[in-house]
Amino acid sequence: MSAIIDSFIAPPCHDDIQILWQDEHLLLIDKPSGLLSLSGKNPQNLDSVHYRLVQTFPGCTLVHRLDFGTSGLMVVARNKAINAALCQQFSQRSVEKVYSALLCGHVENDEGVIDAPIAKDPALFPLMSICAITGKPARSRYQVVERF
Missing domain, CATH: 3.30.2350.10 (Pseudouridine synthase)
Incomplete structure (x- = not known):
């Protein structure tokens, strides 16, 4: 890398x-x-x-x-x-963080968990990407609020 x-x-x-x-x-x-x-x-x-x-x-x-x-x-x-x-x-993860986002595309399920290691992407910096080698653990629960 x-x-x-x-x-x-x-x-x-x-x-x-x-x-x-x-x-x-x-x-x-x-x-x-x-x-x-x-x-x-x-x-x-x-x-x-x-x-x-x-x-x-x-x-x-x-x-x-x-x-x-x-x-x-x-x-x-x-x-x-x-x-x-x-x-x-x-x-210690005793703080709960909640994010709202408007997405372009289609999320198949109305709710779920994304559990994947993320790291800075050298080619697309400052964006992040999933990387099993250098990524840090990240878990996000999501719930679709509305579909357009």
Whole structure:
């Protein structure tokens, strides 16, 4: 397998991050689609959720990420102790994450489980692919809400 080269350059995202809730420990934000969660290795990808938030909330850290093209809610810790506690909850899978998606194509069953190892796809980076060699375990339960 070839090495992953981060040549992806994110187009500018002009949408704002909406802060839905905040206290001295946490932020709950709505990340827009088209914004990186973290700046990444490529210096041309400076703009990100983390980059924008540390301007106003120094010391904040991301507890989890959402893919570049995914919009949705994110939990942000405002200090290292809260980050450690929340990261432990995520790693122990005591946090339930729910995603809604509009798909193009046909899903045969109305519900099911996709259990396959996923990894960055060197040819299609930043997209992911199923890879039994370098992929990390991933399990998603799905349920069709509506068919068009």
